[in-house]
Amino acid sequence: MAQAVEEALEEKRHLIVEAGTGTGKTLAYLLPVIRSGKRVIISTGTKNLQEQLFFKDVPALERALFPEGDRKLSVCYMKGRNNYLCRKKLFDLTDQPVLSGLEEIEQYRAIAAWEKTTQTGDRAELAELPEASALWHKLDARADTCLGQKCKEWEHCFITEMRRRAAESDIIIVNHHLFFADLSIKLEAEGAPDAGVLPECAAVIFDEAHELEEVAGNFFGISVSTLQMDELTRDVERLLQREKLYTPQMSGAIQSVRERSQLFFSLLPASEGRFAFDSRREFLEENGEEFLALNQALYRLGAELEQLPQKPEEVFTLTRRAQQLQVQLRFVMENEDPNTVFWIERRGFRGAPGAPARRKSSDEKHAGGRTNVFLQATPIEVGQILRARTRPRARFDRPLALRLRKPGDPLRPARSARSTHATVRQPGDRRDPAVAGDYPRTRLRALHQLRADE
Numbered sequence: 001m002a003q004a005v006e007e008a009l010e011e012k013r014h015l016i017v018e019a020g021t022g023t024g025k026t027l028a029y030l031l032p033v034i035r036s037g038k039r040v041i042i043s044t045g046t047k048n049l050q051e052q053l054f055f056k057d058v059p060a061l062e063r064a065l066f067p068e069g070d071r072k073l074s075v076c077y078m079k080g081r082n083n084y085l086c087r088k089k090l091f092d093l094t095d096q097p098v099l100s101g102l103e104e105i106e107q108y109r110a111i112a113a114w115e116k117t118t119q120t121g122d123r124a125e126l127a128e129l130p131e132a133s134a135l136w137h138k139l140d141a142r143a144d145t146c147l148g149q150k151c152k153e154w155e156h157c158f159i160t161e162m163r164r165r166a167a168e169s170d171i172i173i174v175n176h177h178l179f180f181a182d183l184s185i186k187l188e189a190e191g192a193p194d195a196g197v198l199p200e201c202a203a204v205i206f207d208e209a210h211e212l213e214e215v216a217g218n219f220f221g222i223s224v225s226t227l228q229m230d231e232l233t234r235d236v237e238r239l240l241q242r243e244k245l246y247t248p249q250m251s252g253a254i255q256s257v258r259e260r261s262q263l264f265f266s267l268l269p270a271s272e273g274r275f276a277f278d279s280r281r282e283f284l285e286e287n288g289e290e291f292l293a294l295n296q297a298l299y300r301l302g303a304e305l306e307q308l309p310q311k312p313e314e315v316f317t318l319t320r321r322a323q324q325l326q327v328q329l330r331f332v333m334e335n336e337d338p339n340t341v342f343w344i345e346r347r348g349f350r351g352a353p354g355a356p357a358r359r360k361s362s363d364e365k366h367a368g369g370r371t372n373v374f375l376q377a378t379p380i381e382v383g384q385i386l387r388a389r390t391r392p393r394a395r396f397d398r399p400l401a402l403r404l405r406k407p408g409d410p411l412r413p414a415r416s417a418r419s420t421h422a423t424v425r426q427p428g429d430r431r432d433p434a435v436a437g438d439y440p441r442t443r444l445r446a447l448h449q450l451r452a453d454e
């Protein structure tokens with residue numbers, strides 16, 4: 001496998017490898033990646049594997065390959081933007097704290113003290129912060145509320161810092177969610193310089209790739225929810241209060257979105273959890289007026305924001321959010337694309353669509369355990385979209401496929417787009433390229449040493 005990965009990197013060719021747990025595939029791709037000297041992104045499905053790569057596998061390989069310390073690998077472990085603190089939001093809140101309850105005040109104090117010392121802004125450093133903290137959700141660095149280069153904190157922003165670190169790294173470890181979130185932001189921004197956080201790289205390795213299709217489907221899908229409506233009106237209200245721009249017209253526009261959204265979402269078919277929304281046409285025949293009224297309310301909010309006499313930078317972001325919600329709502333209700341499924345999901349508090357069910361936190365109880373409704377459009381086949389929206393730089397016309405098996409596993413033919421390129425190997429097999437081939441002996445010694453150490 002190591003040899004196949006090395007060839008794929010050199011020839012800029014796609015490679016698909018199927019191998020069970022414990023076959024050593026992580027080391028088999030890390031070794032040629034390190035050897036290549038190219039910048040590579042490794043995307044995994046789970047946090048456990050990310051941590052294993054960052055804290056164990058890469059350092060162990062580095063020690064084995066460069067025992068004299070003659071080369072130092074630069075490795076970066078990146079999480080989703082909502083794991084990092086947005087300094088601008090924290091500073092805005094400091095000027096005008098809108099906190100609810102003792103719990104939030106205590107959390108705010110802890111975050112404000114930590115901000116002065118943290119190097120990364122990663123919330124994992126704040127062990128005492130509850131996982132579903134409502135305050136953190138108001139302070140995180142997610143993309144849809146970020147002002148980008150126009151932000152006055154841009155130079156000191158944790159996301160800017162993370163972007164810089166990634167640009168200087170040889171290996172960047174991310175998860176599939178971050179990878180596809182980044183890709184969809186870049187596609188939307190059509191190459192704007194501050195869009196996305198991942199730098200250009202020579203190759204991407206997807207480990208735990210069985211989860212790719214679902215994650216990509218979610219990111220290339222469209223979602224509209226009560227939560228987005230609530231957050232938009234809340235953010236507009238806060239900004240207007242802070243900037244003393246509140247007018248009766250603005251107040252009317254905010255109220256209208258709140259009321260229309262509440263009514264529209266309450267009319268959607270009722271059922272628990274996630275279910276298909278097959279009756280969109282009939283629903284619109286019956287409730288077309290309420291649908292149009294919500295559209296109109298979003299339009300009005302955007303228009304009122306555009307007419308504000310002085311416009312702090314956030315106004316442009318909020319106007320864009322109102323307009324986007326309007327477009328997305330029309331898409332999920334009216335689009336007839338045969339490659340898309342439409343569904344509804346009801347979840348408590350801030351759960352994202354498709355997120356696993358979990359127990360309510362104290363914040364959720366504090367929020368009254370409100371249910372959020374998500375309207376979702378998800379593509380059925382993401383391959384087409386990926387091909388259409390990305391410019392493949394590697395050859396996919398003749399992908400190589402390799403299936404590895406553990407000793408004792410039954411021999412099965414490999415499934416592959418081109419079965420002539422498929423090979424079944426097992427460690428120790430006389431035909432194993434790692435043994436029989438010309439893979440450099442020093443690398444092999446490192447690989448065998450690591451296997452022995454495991």
Ligand code: SF4
Nearest residue numbers: 086088146147151157
């Ligand atoms: S650049 Fe974006 S994430 Fe960073 S501090 Fe400013 S608004 Fe927050």
